[in-house]
Each structure stands twice: as C-alpha cells, then as structure tokens.
Amino acid sequence: MERRIKMNEIDYTKELFGNYDANIKIIEDRFGVNIVSRQGEIVIIGSSTEIETVEKVINKLIKMLQSGETLDHQKINYAITLFEEKKEDQIEQLLEGVICISAKGKQIKPKTLGQKKYTQAIKANDIVFGIGPAGTGKTYLAMAMAVNAFKNKEVSRIILTRPAVEAGESLGFLPGDLQEKVDPYLRPLYDALYDILGGETFLKYRERGMIEVAPLAYMRGRTLDDSFIILDEAQNTTREQMKMFLTRLGFGSKAIVTGDITQIDLPKGKESGLKQVVEILSDVKGIEFVFLNESDVVRHELVQRIVKAYDKYEKRKESRPREVKHRTR
Numbered sequence: 001m002e003r004r005i006k007m008n009e010i011d012y013t014k015e016l017f018g019n020y021d022a023n024i025k026i027i028e029d030r031f032g033v034n035i036v037s038r039q040g041e042i043v044i045i046g047s048s049t050e051i052e053t054v055e056k057v058i059n060k061l062i063k064m065l066q067s068g069e070t071l072d073h074q075k076i077n078y079a080i081t082l083f084e085e086k087k088e089d090q091i092e093q094l095l096e097g098v099i100c101i102s103a104k105g106k107q108i109k110p111k112t113l114g115q116k117k118y119t120q121a122i123k124a125n126d127i128v129f130g131i132g133p134a135g136t137g138k139t140y141l142a143m144a145m146a147v148n149a150f151k152n153k154e155v156s157r158i159i160l161t162r163p164a165v166e167a168g169e170s171l172g173f174l175p176g177d178l179q180e181k182v183d184p185y186l187r188p189l190y191d192a193l194y195d196i197l198g199g200e201t202f203l204k205y206r207e208r209g210m211i212e213v214a215p216l217a218y219m220r221g222r223t224l225d226d227s228f229i230i231l232d233e234a235q236n237t238t239r240e241q242m243k244m245f246l247t248r249l250g251f252g253s254k255a256i257v258t259g260d261i262t263q264i265d266l267p268k269g270k271e272s273g274l275k276q277v278v279e280i281l282s283d284v285k286g287i288e289f290v291f292l293n294e295s296d297v298v299r300h301e302l303v304q305r306i307v308k309a310y311d312k313y314e315k316r317k318e319s320r321p322r323e324v325k326h327r328t329r
Contacts (some may be wrong), residue, residue: 007042013037053105082113100148114296127287130290131289139188145256185215234256
C-alpha cells in the first residue's frame, strides 16, 4: 500500500529528506516503511497502519520547516517519540518561545517539552532547580534566560558559580593566583557564554562587572541584589554550601540551581546539598523543581542511549537484594 503527499515547495522536500536522505531514513527505520520523492510528491510505501502515522509525522515536520525550524536527527526522533506517546499536539509548543539569538545568529529555544517546562518555571519563579542528566540543556538554557533578562534590563548583572570540588586540597599546589587555579573548573560556563554572547561582548561585560564567573566560595558573606544567579554542578555542594548559596538571594534577583544527582563527586560520607534540598524545599512557595530525563537530552543521540543504559543499570542495582554476610567463629 502507498500514500502520496503533494509538496508545493521543493525546498521543503530537500530539507525534509536531508543530506543523503539521512532525515528520511530515520523515519523509515522507526516505522519500517519506504519513502521516496517523485515529481513533487512524497510517496510512503508500507502497511496501512504505519502509513497513516508516518503521513502525520511528515506533515508535522513540514509544518516545523514552514515555521522556520531546521531539522536534525534529534528533532525528528523527538517528534516521533511524541507521536508514540500520543503527545503530537504538543509539538506546536516547540515552534515558539525563542529565548534569545546567539552571537552566531542561532535561535536559542527549548527543544523538548521538558525544556519548555523548565524555561517557563524560570519565568514564573525566583528560585528554580533544574535536575537531570548531562546534555539536557540545564545550564545552557538558564544562561540564555539570564542573558535575555539582562538585555531586557530585568537585572543589572549575571553571576555564574559552581563548586570546585575536584580541586580539593591540591588547589594550593596549582600555579597562579586563586582565580587562575579555579578557572579550569569554570571553563564550561565561559564556553557557554562565549557561544551566546560572543567573546568580545562577554569580555566587555565581564570587565565592567556586569557578568561575574566565580567559584562558589566567593559567594559567602554577600547579598546579591538585582542579579540573575546560576549555580551549576550543584550536586557537588555540601548541605552547608547549598544553604549558604540560597540565602544570598537579594531583592530583584532570581536564582537557578542546576545539577545531576547521578554524578556526585563529593568525598565519601558527604551528603549532596542538592539531594537534601529536594526534601527540604519541595513545598516552599516561589520555588519550583523541574526534573529532566533522557528524553530531554539534546546532544548526540548516543548520549541519550548512554543515559538510558546507565539509568537501567542503576535501577537493576537498587532492586537486587543485598547479600547478608555471616560471621564465622
């Protein structure tokens, strides 16, 4: 059986199929159909059940192209996943909500429903916790929201911080002053800001004190007014550090805390401040927790599979009965 979709714009057909038909092969593999382009039409060949779904998927992807979106493997796979979960009507939510434009002219916007919920939470609350695995855009989207708030004069400065846990007591043996010693641990924050603002603009704002990138220890004793503050890698804060950070919030400020509770680097016996705060503040008004998962990963598709595999492994490990060791006299 076959179904034909008439195409009015030949450019959309090219973008839909992608280089070497890479985009369309994703759909073919997921649904077990054949898709070809013939004389201004897209022809779907397969079973009646699969053809109907594939036609709907293709029409949604065309609508995304018409709205100015570009297609990549992540977007196509995610659109198919939403169809499988009967959430295809929510795809339109991802066609709007541009946060800002990067230095290279790229639109920065949520790419998944989880990310959309995260950015909406940041708009609506003064403190937001974004918790999830690597690649879910927790820090990058928070920075984009910070830049947007700064440019709209909602805040007068951006403060980015993270604990330098890996440095430990060896910090004193590293060359340079304290800032130079902790800079390697802050490098991911610099990289994201360079991408969003461009190197020249970032350096200009940093020299004027409008953007500050500093280790968490620098926050102690301060009251941060009129600021957009982001605490990254929060799973590596101790309970005391987390409380210290949250109580720095001043008037007109917003704080975003990001972390992955599956990647805690604290010394054995130290409880993560991020894990504890979920229990303490989950019912406090004005604070929202957003939990992202593997379906929100927007890096290479293998990253999503790796996160899912580790998650399954951890769940199997937790479900195994613990061995009871008997002493022998």
